[in-house]
Amino acid sequence: MVEQALRMKGLTSAIFSQVDEMRKAELAKGKDVITLSIGSPDMAPAQHIVKALVEAANDIGKYGYTLSKGVPDFLTAVANWYGQKFGVKLDPEKEVHSLIGSQEGLAHISLCLTNPGDIVLIPDPGYPIYSAGPLMAGAELYYMPLKRENDFLPDLEAIPESVLKKAKIMILNYPNNPLAAVASKDFFTKVIEYAQKYSFIVCHDFAYSDLVFDGYRPESFLSIPGAKDVGIEFNSLSKTYNMAGCRVGYIVGNAKVIELLGRLKSNFDYGIFYPLQKAAIAALTGPQQCVIDTSMKYQIRRDIIVEGLNDIGWNIDRPKASMYIWAPVPTDQSSVKFAADLLYNTGVASIPGVAFGTFGEGYIRFALVQPENRLNEAVRRIKQWIG
Incomplete structure (x- = not known):
């Protein structure tokens, strides 16, 4: 029998796991899911970075x-x-x-x-x-x-x-x-x-x-x-x-x-x-233009989500930084229930704010980790559902 150490009892990934299981279930049904939940960058490193990695990896010493x-x-x-x-x-x-x-x-x-x-x-x-x-x-x-x-x-x-x-x-x-x-x-x-x-x-x-x-x-x-x-x-x-x-x-x-x-x-x-x-x-x-380019791509993505959803009366602040949108839940639902409904009705996956703490209730987080065409599609679906 495996007995959990006491220190493990304070650790939980329940809501994150729950959201990902719902996302996977929708994918298994053949649904086209636009994943804006996990904050994993979808862009590639600049070529000079990859080149340095490859050259060093070829050095067997x-x-x-x-x-x-x-x-x-x-x-x-x-x-x-x-x-x-x-x-x-x-x-x-x-x-x-x-x-x-x-x-x-x-x-x-x-x-x-x-x-x-x-x-x-x-x-x-x-x-x-x-x-x-x-x-x-x-x-x-x-x-x-x-x-x-x-x-x-x-x-x-x-x-x-x-x-x-x-x-x-x-x-x-x-x-x-x-x-x-x-x-x-x-x-x-x-x-x-x-x-x-x-x-x-x-x-x-x-x-x-x-x-x-x-x-x-x-x-x-x-x-x-x-x-x-x-x-x-x-x-x-x-x-x-x-x-x-x-x-x-x-x-x-x-x-x-x-x-x-x-x-x-x-x-x-x-x-x-x-x-x-x-x-x-x-x-x-090395050259830092890649950093500027990455930031600009996120800025364009930010504008697609913020401007698109503000068009339907969803009042979302325009952030100055990061790769996230922190959006107030536009209904009287809990953040978990709204995130679930958003996924089921539009195929857009987000993270309920309560996953980040008690004071996150009332919000959801979008991660800007999809290309522009997918974000435009996400906005179109949400407008069709809410608007």
Whole structure:
């Protein structure tokens, strides 16, 4: 008999699994399903990235362990990229560490910084790993509501001081998944003040740093004075360079935190396959027109969904960044029931907002991971059903 460990009881993928099973059931019936549920990029990496990967993969001497920190050229490429993009000065040796995808780092960081009973401040709605990692570490979760009336930013003043005194980590994510919300320099400055006052570490997930629209430029948390004293930033090549399956990410920022995570990872893994790191170096140091092109494609996709659905009175905000649309449920149904009806009636698969937390109820998330013709078809079907 297999007995589940107690730490597993807080982990669930129920709603995500439920949605995917419904999607598969519709496909099995022969239905043409337009999948806007899973946020997996459908675009390919630029050719110079693929070329670097292939050339390195053909080097039979590069199939050994690389060790978890990352090869020096990769660490330097990350540091230089941050300096050029955001004006953040990083020491490649002490302030950069590779990750097997940014999610891996987010999963493990609580093991480095919390003891059972410590509090981790979690955004709600939020990406599921933000909760899963602390739960596995035995930490307690305090959910920070992200509400539209507060621009989907946590209300720091609403967090009880008793909670702040026990907090060891605050997790933030801007540009945001699933909300497609953004944060200002003023907000990050206030977060740093709180972190300094209450001695917690800020973990900022910056995975959507380059999927930006209409000239918007996001702030790196580390670009704010004092941020490196209290924080770290996670980033990834998955979305920026369409390399999601490669699982190449990194953590930058506070040297002590990075040393702790590096020590943990040295016991957990042997690093990223060398050819993948070579591809990542090519991405970070090579021509950046591919990033601009990717962002523009997402902007066009955003406009198809937002403008098309606003035409029928479905009031959806036009996000400045990310690859998602956070849409209020236009009926009096729950987000799960509406997402199911949307799938059954139109063949358009989405994720109900409650999958991301209690405060996600009342919304659904569309991922902009289909080409323009499919998104136009999705809008046509929805208009026919609702309009």
